[in-house]
Amino acid sequence: MATQLQIARSGTVSDAMKSVARAENVDAELIRDEIAAGRLVIPANTLHLKTGLVPAGIGRVLTTKVNANIGTSSVRSSVEAELEKMRAALAAGADAIMDLSTGGDLDKTREALLAECPVPFGTVPIYQVIEDRGVEDIDAGVILETIEKQARQGVDFFTIHAGVLKEHLPLLEHRVAGIVSRGGALLAQWMLHHDRQNPLYEMFDDVCQIMAQYDVCFSLGDGLRPGAIADATDEAQIAELRTLGELTQRAQEKGCQVMVEGPGHVPFDQIQYNMQIQQEICHGAPFYVLGPLVTDIAPGYDHITSAIGGTAAAFYGASFLCYVTPREHLGLPDAEDVRAGVIASKIAAHAGDLARGLKGVAERDRRLSTARANLDWAAHLGESLDPQTAERMHNEACRDIGEQGPSADYCSMCGQAWCSVRINRDIRRAANLGGPKARAAKGA
Ligand code: SF4
Numbered sequence: 001m002a003t004q005l006q007i008a009r010s011g012t013v014s015d016a017m018k019s020v021a022r023a024e025n026v027d028a029e030l031i032r033d034e035i036a037a038g039r040l041v042i043p044a045n046t047l048h049l050k051t052g053l054v055p056a057g058i059g060r061v062l063t064t065k066v067n068a069n070i071g072t073s074s075v076r077s078s079v080e081a082e083l084e085k086m087r088a089a090l091a092a093g094a095d096a097i098m099d100l101s102t103g104g105d106l107d108k109t110r111e112a113l114l115a116e117c118p119v120p121f122g123t124v125p126i127y128q129v130i131e132d133r134g135v136e137d138i139d140a141g142v143i144l145e146t147i148e149k150q151a152r153q154g155v156d157f158f159t160i161h162a163g164v165l166k167e168h169l170p171l172l173e174h175r176v177a178g179i180v181s182r183g184g185a186l187l188a189q190w191m192l193h194h195d196r197q198n199p200l201y202e203m204f205d206d207v208c209q210i211m212a213q214y215d216v217c218f219s220l221g222d223g224l225r226p227g228a229i230a231d232a233t234d235e236a237q238i239a240e241l242r243t244l245g246e247l248t249q250r251a252q253e254k255g256c257q258v259m260v261e262g263p264g265h266v267p268f269d270q271i272q273y274n275m276q277i278q279q280e281i282c283h284g285a286p287f288y289v290l291g292p293l294v295t296d297i298a299p300g301y302d303h304i305t306s307a308i309g310g311t312a313a314a315f316y317g318a319s320f321l322c323y324v325t326p327r328e329h330l331g332l333p334d335a336e337d338v339r340a341g342v343i344a345s346k347i348a349a350h351a352g353d354l355a356r357g358l359k360g361v362a363e364r365d366r367r368l369s370t371a372r373a374n375l376d377w378a379a380h381l382g383e384s385l386d387p388q389t390a391e392r393m394h395n396e397a398c399r400d401i402g403e404q405g406p407s408a409d410y411c412s413m414c415g416q417a418w419c420s421v422r423i424n425r426d427i428r429r430a431a432n433l434g435g436p437k438a439r440a441a442k443g444a
Pocket residue numbers: 409410411412413414415416418419420421422
């Protein structure tokens with residue numbers, strides 16, 4: 001079976017490409033061209049495609065996508081709890097799910113999640129490699145077997161930390177937070193213990209062969225991503241990025257689809273540079289960023305710090321945002337944290353797409369604003385990113401003012417006499433101007 005990249009390069013438009021084109025209202029030939037150029041990926045394991053995956057595209061010509069990380073830990077693990085989190089993420093609009101489980105039965109958890117996951121599903125195979133094993137017992141065979149096993153299960157994209165090299169480790173000397181990526185830290189430990197190069201780098205061609213066989217998309221991991229504002233855009237981060245650029249080309253030459261992972265903690269003024277340098281070094285491969293978080297001082301609110309960074313990232317060059325939940329740095333998220341994280345990241349993605357003028361994106365804003373100006377609460381709430389929260393708040397306000405939800409012509413925020421929306425509507429009626437509804441009806 002050929003990969004989407006190989007199909008695109010042969011000049012053919014696949015069913016998955018057609019499906020993405022329909023969903024995003026763009027030309028299927030554009031999707032094909034972008035995949036062939038390595039600027040767009042459709043993470044779609046050929047086996048998952050047969051069991052309910054709805055293909056999704058990730059690239060700059062499409063809307064920015066949002067990933068939700070879920071997964072057990074050694075402290076808390078239950079398949080049911082992870083299913084609940086995945087359902088919460090999907091209900092909130094997550095475009096992809098990553099299972100980062102490190103506790104309990106990893107195979108069973110992954111199998112249960114994949115069985116009901118309609119969106120691209122990713123994992124970090126090195127987490128399973130380390131399960132019940134010390135670094136001293138890990139070798140190339142164990143790593144390849146694990147990657148192949150997960151590919152056979154239908155996983156659509158793998159984070160592969162092949163860019164952390166032995167020669168990068170001395171560059172970490174002056175870091176405040178050192179290595180914060182779990183995969184990066186494990187591989188650094190392995191390299192130091194064995195006094196050898198990163199095994200994922202050394203056997204990269206073998207990994208490519210498995211990825212191409214099932215069309216699992218690479219998510220080239222940034223094992224040295226900055227975990228503190230003070231460490232942002234440092235020598236270690238950029239050195240690894242250069243290796244990721246080289247690996248992007250090598251994987252694409254072998255027919256594999258590739259996206260590249262990025263930071264992390266980055267001050268707002270460095271985000272544009274980070275997006276541009278990745279696009280340059282990695283030849284336009286889709287950039288998948290964690291946040292980025294624009295400050296370190298808001299534990300408990302890191303869905304907000306990351307949404308600020310995510311908006312700038314989406315505007316300047318990222319194609320895929322990994323959400324961050326309010327519980328980041330503090331504990332394993334529950335379903336409500338997952339929901340809050342996805343909504344925050346969806347806001348960032350949409351705000352970025354709106355600002356870069358992506359075709360059709362502003363229409364939803366216009367629809368919501370029109371409904372708001374008409375005091376059409378049903379449409380106002382229905383167009384919102386989180387209708388559940390918006391409706392709850394509106395109902396609470398209606399209770400305060402003693403009005404029925406759909407007919408209320410003001411809310412508790414300003415009160416009836418001060419409701420500028422209601423006053424505007426009256427002014428328009430008096431001046432016979434017609435409101436947004438009337439103008440829309442006239443086609444103006
Ligand atoms: S009362 Fe204030 S907040 Fe509420 S609908 Fe009117 S203008 Fe908007």
